[in-house]
Amino acid sequence: MKNYKICLLSMLIVVLMFLAACGSGESKKASSASGEGGEKTYKFKLGHIAPPDHIWNEAAEKLAEELEERSNGRMKMELYPGGQLGSDSDMVQQLEAGSLDFAFITNAFLTSKSDAFSAWFAPYLFDSYEEALEASKSDQAKKILATLDDQGLKALDYFFSGNRTMMFREKVETPKDMDGLALRVTPSPALEDWYRSLGISPESISLPDVYQSAQTGVIDGMDMDLDAAITSNYNEVTGYGALTNHMVWPSVMFINKALYDGMSDGDKKIVEESMAAASEFATMKRASQEEEFIKTLKERGMDLYEIDSALFEKYTKEFDEKYKAKDPLISEFIETFRK
DSSP states (O other): OHHHHHHHHHHHHHHHHHHHHHHHHHHHHHHHHHOGGGOOOEEEEEEOSSOTTSHHHHHHHHHHHHHHHHTTTSEEEEEEOTTTTOOHHHHHHHHHHTSOSEEEEEHHHHTTTOGGGGGGGOTTOOSSHHHHHHHHTSHHHHHHHHTTGGGTEEEEEEEEOOOOEEEESSOOOSGGGGTTOEEEOOSOHHHHHHHHHTTOEEEOOOHHHHHHHHHTTSSSEEEEOHHHHHHTTGGGTOOEEEOOOOSOOEEEEEEEHHHHHTSOHHHHHHHHHHHHHHHHHHHHHHHHTHHHHHHHHHHTTOEEEOOOGGGGHHHHHHHHHHHHTTOHHHHHHHHHHOO
16 A cells, blocks of 8 residues: 555656646747747838938938847848838838838828828928927927827837928029929928919929939929939939928838837837937938038039028918918927927
């Protein structure tokens, strides 16, 4: 009887050891799937429409670098520049569906999703990149981003990739000289309204067709930033550039909302801080390039000049009145930053 009890006890110990070993194995398996220390690992995809040599892609590379460094290698990112994943509209749909994790989307496109983004196109609102960057961290700017929350999107930050200038085939020196001209303008109600108030016919022409349209006289010029003028050689077909800097050009940083909502608070913080670092890096680098771009275009033979912003005061007031009435957030934004 005694031997029977010893045998039974031995069998029980073996069974318990087996179960403990199984539990330990499952625990290790789960830890490995989640990453070291049980923390989740990620492999993100980011898309944008700018070419690989554009400041947008440098911002994307900086974001990828920050995410990997701040997460100790848990967060890695693949970049798809140059519209590889489609247009702004295509990528927004992919963000909504969850097939894309991150994207940089033009503020111009977003004005069709939410009127509030038109606030950024209030003419002559900021005197420098630094002022625009500071404004992007404000409560007013964050409220604008939040207007997309109920559309399955999570917009977290902005960066700035150039001020708008006006480029012409013939020299134009006053707003009165603009009456009756046709200019290529990025499709956006706010941008188009601004140009219509100047007597200009805003033409929506895809970027690949802009050069030929100016060359053949289909358009008299374009609303463009200096970076794009250089990379696309627009100086060859628009020999005159008015350095009006009449509007900032924000890009908005997105993450898939379901992905963001499912993250731990610590991982959300890593994403937010990485975006802030990429935003400041890209914006300030672009600011530092302004004089270089002006020098390059002048060396190519382009006539660059300024038009007194006071000549546009009447049109600026008209814009403010119209758009402040459209949305309380636009009104709050303009009232906060209009000097």
